[in-house]
Amino acid sequence: MKALYYEELTGHQAIRAGDLPAPVFGPVDVRVRIKAFSLNHLDLWLMTGRYPQQVPLPHVFGSDAAGVVDAVGDAVEHVRSGDEVIIFPGLSCNRCEACLAGRDNECASFSILGVLQNGVSAEYATVPAYPVFATPPGLTFEEAASLGITWTTAWNSLVLRAGIRQADTVLIHAAGSGAGSALIQVAKLFQATVITTVGDDWKAEKARELGADQVINYKKEDFAEAVKRTTRGRLADIVVDHVGADTVARSLSCLRRGGSLVTFGATSGDEVHMSLRYLFGKNIRIHGVYVGPRAAMPQYLKLMPGIVRPVIDSVFDFADAGRAYERLVSRQFFGKIVVRV
Numbered sequence: 001m002k003a004l005y006y007e008e009l010t011g012h013q014a015i016r017a018g019d020l021p022a023p024v025f026g027p028v029d030v031r032v033r034i035k036a037f038s039l040n041h042l043d044l045w046l047m048t049g050r051y052p053q054q055v056p057l058p059h060v061f062g063s064d065a066a067g068v069v070d071a072v073g074d075a076v077e078h079v080r081s082g083d084e085v086i087i088f089p090g091l092s093c094n095r096c097e098a099c100l101a102g103r104d105n106e107c108a109s110f111s112i113l114g115v116l117q118n119g120v121s122a123e124y125a126t127v128p129a130y131p132v133f134a135t136p137p138g139l140t141f142e143e144a145a146s147l148g149i150t151w152t153t154a155w156n157s158l159v160l161r162a163g164i165r166q167a168d169t170v171l172i173h174a175a176g177s178g179a180g181s182a183l184i185q186v187a188k189l190f191q192a193t194v195i196t197t198v199g200d201d202w203k204a205e206k207a208r209e210l211g212a213d214q215v216i217n218y219k220k221e222d223f224a225e226a227v228k229r230t231t232r233g234r235l236a237d238i239v240v241d242h243v244g245a246d247t248v249a250r251s252l253s254c255l256r257r258g259g260s261l262v263t264f265g266a267t268s269g270d271e272v273h274m275s276l277r278y279l280f281g282k283n284i285r286i287h288g289v290y291v292g293p294r295a296a297m298p299q300y301l302k303l304m305p306g307i308v309r310p311v312i313d314s315v316f317d318f319a320d321a322g323r324a325y326e327r328l329v330s331r332q333f334f335g336k337i338v339v340r341v
């Protein structure tokens with residue numbers, strides 16, 4: 001089968017295309033003919049050797065994909081050959097207390113497809129059947145491929161962890177990121193007042209189209225001052241910060257008493273200073289979020305495509321995957337970057 005892979009951890013320039021043996025599958029597995037996969041920042045952490053564990057090489061990368069079921073193991077019942085499916089990228093034991101409680105992303109063996117085992121940047125991927133979901137009618141392969149990590153993280157952050165309530169005020173960093181474009185839509189399901197940030201003016205209009213009420217260009221205006229001003233000092237109930245070192249201290253200052261900070265990424269660095277007195281003095285909760293449970297996926301899939309819909313920035317051909325990652329690195333995108341297989 002055709003596959004994209006890398007043999008050294010030197011970044012997206014090392015991506016190669018070649019022929020690899022098609023993966024074999026067992027009785028509880030599904031083989032999916034991949035039609036599209038989407039890019040995540042996680043891929044870049046892996047490719048540049050910044051992931052804390054050893055990535056096996058050569059490595060077929062990518063975590064989020066959609067396609068058509070090509071073959072199923074004898075014990076698989078819920079999908080059949082020919083079904084259009086989304087592969088949820090969270091793998092877990094399915095037996096432990098966390099898994100049985102629907103918190104499989106807290107399983108001791110939780111892992112993300114494409115991290116410590118081969119991923120989806122290939123003609124075929126073989127995965128266990130349990131994380132495979134039927135694609136809702138009306139979603140394209142490109143859209144279906146862009147959901148897994150992004151939408152599960154967004155849903156888990158606001159709905160399952162921070163417990164968003166009707167008409168909350170929510171600050172969402174980086175509207176143009178895949179997560180940002182999902183978070184805005186999830187927050188608007190709760191009639192939230194959404195304040196979001198962009199680093200380029202051209203992204204502001206797109207953020208407003210998704211429902212953002214206030215868009216701050218953080219390069220022109222201090223976002224914490226802007227939150228104070230636009231909320232008339234009431235501040236935010238929830239701040240979702242996946243930027244990290246550059247923003248977390250000021251993100252905390254945007255929270256009202258009893259508010260929640262959600263963190264699931266650190267694109268600007270992951271070492272931060274914070275005042276504990278500030279945290280306990282304001283009754284602030286911090287939610288560290290690593291993707292989310294598999295149960296989140298059917299919760300948001302049933303809203304698609306009629307009520308919410310993934311935002312696709314661009315679609316690249318298989319041979320141009322390197323250029324797709326260049327676009328991700330450039331930050332000149334809005335929504336998900338997808339590669340068609």
Ligand SMILES: [Zn+2]
Nearest residue numbers: 093096099107
């Ligand atoms: Zn488990």
